[in-house]
Amino acid sequence: MSQSIIAPEEMELAYAYPASLTRAYTHYCPGCVHGIVHRLVAEVIDELGIRERAIGVAPVGCAVLIYNYINTDFVEAAHGRAPAMATGIKRVNPDNVVFTYQGDGDLAAIGTAEIIHAANRGERITTVFINNAIYGMTGGQMAPTTLQGMVTTSTPMGRNCQLAGYPIRMSEILAQTAGAVYVTREAALDLAGIRKTKRAIKRAFLAQMHGLGFASVEVLSTCPTNWGMDPWAAMQWAKENLAAYYPLDTFKITDAVKALPA
Amino acid sequence: MAVQLLKGNVAFAEAAVRYGLQAYFGYPITPQSEALEHLSGRMLQEGRVFLQAESEVAAINMVYGAACCGVRVMTSTSGPGFSLMTEGLSYIAGSEIPVVVVDMMRGGPGLGNIQPSQADYFLMTKTAGHGDFHPIVLAPASVQELIDSMGLAFALAEKYRTLVIVAGDGSLGQMMESAELPPMQPLPEQRPVWAVTGAKGREPNVITSMYLVAEHLEQVNLRLQAKLAEIRKHEVRFVESQTGDAELLLVAYGTSGRICTSVLRQARQNGLPVGLLRPQTLWPFPEQRLRELAEQVRGVLVVEMSAGQMLEDVEHAVQGRVPVRFHGRTGGMIPMVEDVLSELQALASDLGVTP
Numbered sequence: 358m359s360q361s362i363i364a365p366e367e368m369e370l371a372y373a374y375p376a377s378l379t380r381a382y383t384h385y386c387p388g389c390v391h392g393i394v395h396r397l398v399a400e401v402i403d404e405l406g407i408r409e410r411a412i413g414v415a416p417v418g419c420a421v422l423i424y425n426y427i428n429t430d431f432v433e434a435a436h437g438r439a440p441a442m443a444t445g446i447k448r449v450n451p452d453n454v455v456f457t458y459q460g461d462g463d464l465a466a467i468g469t470a471e472i473i474h475a476a477n478r479g480e481r482i483t484t485v486f487i488n489n490a491i492y493g494m495t496g497g498q499m500a501p502t503t504l505q506g507m508v509t510t511s512t513p514m515g516r517n518c519q520l521a522g523y524p525i526r527m528s529e530i531l532a533q534t535a536g537a538v539y540v541t542r543e544a545a546l547d548l549a550g551i552r553k554t555k556r557a558i559k560r561a562f563l564a565q566m567h568g569l570g571f572a573s574v575e576v577l578s579t580c581p582t583n584w585g586m587d588p589w590a591a592m593q594w595a596k597e598n599l600a601a602y603y604p605l606d607t608f609k610i611t612d613a614v615k616a617l618p619a
Numbered sequence: 620m621a622v623q624l625l626k627g628n629v630a631f632a633e634a635a636v637r638y639g640l641q642a643y644f645g646y647p648i649t650p651q652s653e654a655l656e657h658l659s660g661r662m663l664q665e666g667r668v669f670l671q672a673e674s675e676v677a678a679i680n681m682v683y684g685a686a687c688c689g690v691r692v693m694t695s696t697s698g699p700g701f702s703l704m705t706e707g708l709s710y711i712a713g714s715e716i717p718v719v720v721v722d723m724m725r726g727g728p729g730l731g732n733i734q735p736s737q738a739d740y741f742l743m744t745k746t747a748g749h750g751d752f753h754p755i756v757l758a759p760a761s762v763q764e765l766i767d768s769m770g771l772a773f774a775l776a777e778k779y780r781t782l783v784i785v786a787g788d789g790s791l792g793q794m795m796e797s798a799e800l801p802p803m804q805p806l807p808e809q810r811p812v813w814a815v816t817g818a819k820g821r822e823p824n825v826i827t828s829m830y831l832v833a834e835h836l837e838q839v840n841l842r843l844q845a846k847l848a849e850i851r852k853h854e855v856r857f858v859e860s861q862t863g864d865a866e867l868l869l870v871a872y873g874t875s876g877r878i879c880t881s882v883l884r885q886a887r888q889n890g891l892p893v894g895l896l897r898p899q900t901l902w903p904f905p906e907q908r909l910r911e912l913a914e915q916v917r918g919v920l921v922v923e924m925s926a927g928q929m930l931e932d933v934e935h936a937v938q939g940r941v942p943v944r945f946h947g948r949t950g951g952m953i954p955m956v957e958d959v960l961s962e963l964q965a966l967a968s969d970l971g972v973t974p
Contacts, residue, residue, distance in 0.1 A: 409819040414684070415827070424825045430815040432687045433827035435710050438680040441672070445684025446815065448668045449642050449692070453817050471680070474673040 375399040377408045379428045388588025390545050390578035391419060391487065395426050397545075397555040398458065398485060401562055402429065411454045412446055414439040418460035419493040437468025440475035443482045454565060456483040462492045465501040465527045472531065472573075479536025479570035483561045486527065489578040490599060497583030501525045504602055509583070524602060528575045532608030538570035539614045541607040544577035544600055546592045557607075563617045572614070577603060622799045627762050628653035628792040630800070631695070631721060631785065634766040636661050637801045638773050641690040642668035644681035648700045649733040650789035651723035655695065675700035679707030679720075686716045687826045689814025691773055691807070695721035697789075698739050699730065708782060709748025713828025715843070717776035719769075720754075721785045723792035724924075726951035734951025735789035735874060740928035743784050744902040751840055753847055754782040755854060756901040758872040762796040764899075770801060779850055786901060788924065790874050790953065856899035857908060861887065865894030866972045867963060868912055870933050871922040872898045875954060879922055882959045890974025891967055901929065909936040918970045919943045920963055922954055942970070 374380075378399035385391050402408050411429040415421060417436035424431035434442045439457035447455040464472050464486050475482065491509055492498040498511040502524050506515040516524075532540040539561055543554040554576055561572035577599045579591035586594060625633075632654040635643075643662055645655045655671065662669035668685070672678035678694050685692040696704065701722050711718050724739045726732040743756045755775050759765040765787060772783040810816050815824050830836035858876075860883060862868065867886075871879040876897035886893040896912060898905050913919070918941050921930045927945045934943050946962045948954050967973070 410817045412815045412817060421829065424823075424827065428818070428823060430818050430823050431825045431827075432684065432815055433710075433714075433825075433829055434684075435680065435706055438676070438683075438707070441677040441680035442684035442687075444670070444677075445642070445644060445681035445686075445692075446688055448670060448681070449685045449688045449690045450816065470673055471677055474677065 375403045377402040377428050379426055381425050383426055384422060385419065386582040388579065388581040388591060389419070390489065390576070393545050393551060394485065394487060394554070394576055394578070395423065397551070397558055398456070399427055400555060401559045402427070404559065405562055405566065407454045407562070407566070410452065411456065412450065414443045414446070414455070414457040416457070416459040416463040418463050420458055420460060420487065421494065423458055437463050437466070438471055439463065440468065440471040440480070440482065440484065444475055444478070444480050447480060447482055451481070454483070454562065456485065456562070458485045459487070460493070461488045461490065461500045461502040465525050472527070473534065476531045476537045476571040476573070477534040479538070481565045481568055482571060483565045484573040485558060486573055486575040487578050488575055488599070488603065489580040490524070491580045491583050493580050493583055502603070504598060526603060528573065528608050531573055534571070536571050537573070537609050538611045539564045539572035540609040542575040542577065542603060542605050544596070544605055546577060546579070546596050560614065560617060564614050567613070567617060569611065569613050577605070622797050624795050625762055625798050625800070626653060626793065626795045627765055627787065628723065629657045630762050630798055631765050631769055632657040633661065633800055634769040635693055636665060637803050638770045639691050639804050639806050640667065640693060641806060642685045642692040643694065644670050644672050644678045644685070644692070645694045645696065646672050646675045646678050646700060648697045650725055650792050651695050651697050651721065653792070654721065675703035676706065679704040682718055683707050683711050683716065686711065686718045687815050689810035689816070693719040693721065695723070697723050697725045698727045698736070698742070701739060701742060705746070705748040708754070709750055709752070710828050711782050712748060712752035712754070713750060714826050715780040716826065717780050719772045719776050719783050719785065721787065724786065724788040726949070732951045733789060735791070735924060735953060736949070736951055737788055737873060737875060737924040738926070738928065738949065739786070740901060740923070740925060743786055744904070747782070747784070752843060753902045754784045755779070755850060755903070756784045756786050758786045758899055758901050759791065760873050760876045760897065762791070762794065763798040765791060766798055766800060775854065779846060781846070781850070786873065788874050789951070851903040854900060855903045855905050855907070857905040858897045858899060860895040860897070862894030862896065862912060864892055865915070866892040866917050867894070867967060868916040868919045869893060869895045869922060869963070870898070870909065870919060870929070871895070872901060872929065875922045875924055878954050878956060879959065881956045882963065885956065885960055886963055891963065892972065893963065904932045904936070906932070906936040909933065910938070913937040913940040917941055917972055918966050920959070920966055921945045922959055923947045924953060925949060942966070
């Protein structure tokens with residue numbers, strides 16, 4: 358029995374390190390979802406061939422150093438102001454592909470005005486919104502998206518909504534703006550969810566590249582360190598609890614976005 | 620270009636267009652809203668960027684984003700808006716991005732009122748945001764000087780990669796004067812090498828004000844301070860009138876400086892040996908020249924539309940060599956020529972300076 362030997366250059370490429378992802382080791386904790394979503398963004402940038410056109414806007418939060426990991430031009434925004442900076446960039450560089458990558462404190466607390474008005478103006482930008490229901494970088498304080506009863510370092514007895522307000526559903530709010538063309542919530546908590554998240558991110562970039570309007574992808578994530586769970590338990594907890602309060606759905610998609618090539 | 624009757628706010632806005640302004644982001648606030656209104660039409664007419672932001676916080680961050688792309692960009696505001704912008708200004712300073720901001724000062728603190736004031740002096744020259752930095756602060760005293768300041772502001776911002784503030788007040792913004800606008804200038808064709816334009820055929824450009832390692836951030840600060848020292852050395856600007864034989868010196872800028880020009884004329888008619896130093900840059904402050912004059916004159920009178928802010932810089936420069944007096948009006952009130960004159964005469968008689 359003899360099998361013909363296939364030369365490496367003739368083999369079908371099954372896996373490659375994304376060109377848009379740097380080789381740097383990330384500073385993220387074990388089990389953090391940021392690394393997964395960074396990779397998805399990098400893969401999408403590669404697939405769309407826009408690495409040399411893309412300009413990222415980094416947030417304040419755990420992803421503050423994203424410019425060390427994604428290999429495109431980047432600016433670092435003040436806390437919550439990424440959509441305003443992205444607006445300034447996109448307005449003077451309409452041919453660039455401009456994206457923000459923001460966490461829940463950044464987008465859903467200090468930056469609510471900026472994100473809502475950027476969406477409402479229909480800015481041709483793409484926003485990736487990581488919701489893990491906690492402030493990671495500052496050490497595990499309550500986020501606007503922290504669930505009722507969740508223990509954080511600033512809600513030691515669990516979030517009491519009568520006292521601390523209610524967890525906010527940002528994608529549902531953004532979907533109400535006339536300028537948004539695509540608003541969806543995904544969850545990077547298992548393989549199927551990760552693949553689905555990637556498709557959503559690609560669609561959100563394509564919406565911008567076709568000049569359609571504002572597009573955002575919320576990604577339910579975990580924070581094992583500040584939740585005090587191991588990564589696996591955090592994933593399961595998020596599926597049972599986060600996804601129950603924050604339903605996985607596409608809250609807005611225009612016909613033009615639906616018609617985009619997948 | 621012909622001399623025409625121009626309102627201050629419209630004049631600086633149109634001057635900015637002619638000096639090559641590529642993008643404007645702003646939020647309406649009295650007493651400078653005419654500038655935003657003017658630009659809302661003019662910028663689009665020229666195929667350039669105009670956007671009314673949802674707040675001054677958003678406006679300055681839009682300016683920051685556009686400036687990171689290496690285009691000529693500005694905003695304009697008044698005190699309450701400037702307070703909101705200080706966050707963005709600090710990031711702009713920290714990442715050394717050229718930006719121009721016009722502040723048409725109004726009465727404060729708080730909501731205050733919409734009458735002219737010079738009470739943002741500390742805010743502009745010393746506390747424009749957290750961290751160690753100073754913007755260059757230009758202080759025009761007439762509509763013509765305001766127009767000329769815009770060209771200078773863009774040139775200095777780009778030369779030093781720094782923040783430049785044009786400091787006016789409600790009266791300068793609202794008054795109409797005959798002035799001449801510059802001709803339309805061509806827009807720059809190329810973006811600077813540090814700008815974010817997409818990493819085509821080069822390593823990615825990253826613009827940040829964050830340096831987590833203390834040694835690195837200290838180096839950044841030392842570089843910033845070295846640049847500020849260069850600016851201090853080369854960019855001090857002031858106007859001096861009749862100081863040659865002066866025994867008394869008036870120090871005032873902007874609208875107060877103009878009022879003091881009238882005071883000076885009348886005092887000289889009365890035979891008083893008075894001179895005037897009118898700073899055109901509030902930062903860098905004409906400290907050296909003032910120190911020299913303090914060796915010559917016998918007393919100094921500082922006039923401001925504030926409770927005495929530039930006064931501290933004057934005292935620092937004079938270093939107790941001669942008495943420094945102050946005449947200030949606040950809350951939107953403007954110093955009257957006769958009041959400043961009698962203050963000056965009182966100083967003269969206290970010091971034995973006679974006509």
